[in-house]
Amino acid sequence: MASTPQQPRAGDLSGDRPRLEPVGQGLRLRRWDGEREADVAAWLRGRSDPEFRRWNTPMKQVTDLAGARESLREQAAGADSGGCAPFCVTDAETGAILGHVGVNAIDRVLRVARVGYWVLPEARGRAVATRALALASRWAFAELALHRLELGHALGHEGSCRIARRCGFAYEGTLRGAMFEAGRKDAFRDVHLHARIATDPEPDLRSPLPRTP
Structure with missing residues (x-):
């Protein structure tokens, strides 16, 4: 009697198992392909x-195509080991690349990770980062069974602060000297720390922003 094939565990990013591709908010999140x-x-x-x-x-700047290809290969290696989940943010209908959202520094013991994102210049002004962060967060809680997601941005980056709050990432405090100054590795700047936990209510992206404390 033939045995039933073993099904992959939800959220397993290692080996050759299928990788889920979150779809929603008019977006599709897929794995970056360095080839x-x-x-x-x-x-x-x-x-x-x-x-x-x-x-x-x-830590490593990307300045040319060879460097970009190597950087993507490093991202793929991290994803294969289960340490991160880097997603290429694309338009769900056209497949056009819009930006990036990553679930990084995944700690399966503490069930915590850090999220980050960026959007290509031509895709800005369309709430791409907000929609991608909301979609990736839902995926991380549901598929990776994470309990806490953290988001840090440089002090003064008001746009990123609004995105975090819109997606339910509450402001938790300021980390002193926690990030390099722009373009430097000999000076530091402060970071706003935001976080969301699995038991927080699902945010309504259309509602007014919550008031800051």
């Missing part, structure tokens, strides 16, 4: 965009 030229070019544009660099100083 796809369009993905490599979009990753380079996103990571080298002046607005991205204004608010972020990655």
Whole structure:
């Protein structure tokens, strides 16, 4: 008698098991493909965009296509090991690449992770980051069984602050000197910490923003 094939565990990112692709809010989140030229070019544009660099100083800068391809391969390795879930944000109808949202630094013991996002210049002004963050957060709670998601942004990044609050990430405090200054690794700036836990109510993206404390 033939045995029933073993089904993959929900949210398992390792090995060759199928990876879920969240769809909703007019978006589809799929895995980045470092062998796809369009993905490599979009990753380079996103990571080298002046607005991205204004608010972020990655440990390794992406400045050319070769660097972008290597960066995406590193992202894929992290996803295969279960340490992160990097998603290419695309339009659900056209498949056009709009940006990135990642569930990073996944700790399966404490059931916590950190989220981050960026949007390509031509896709801004359409609430892409808000919709992508809401979709990725729902996926992380449901499929990875996480309890807590944290979101940090540089002090003064009001746009990211609004996105966090809109998606139900409450402001929890200011972390002193927790992020590099823009373009530097010898100076630091403060970070706003936001977080959402699995038992928080699902946010209504159309409702007015909650008041700040």
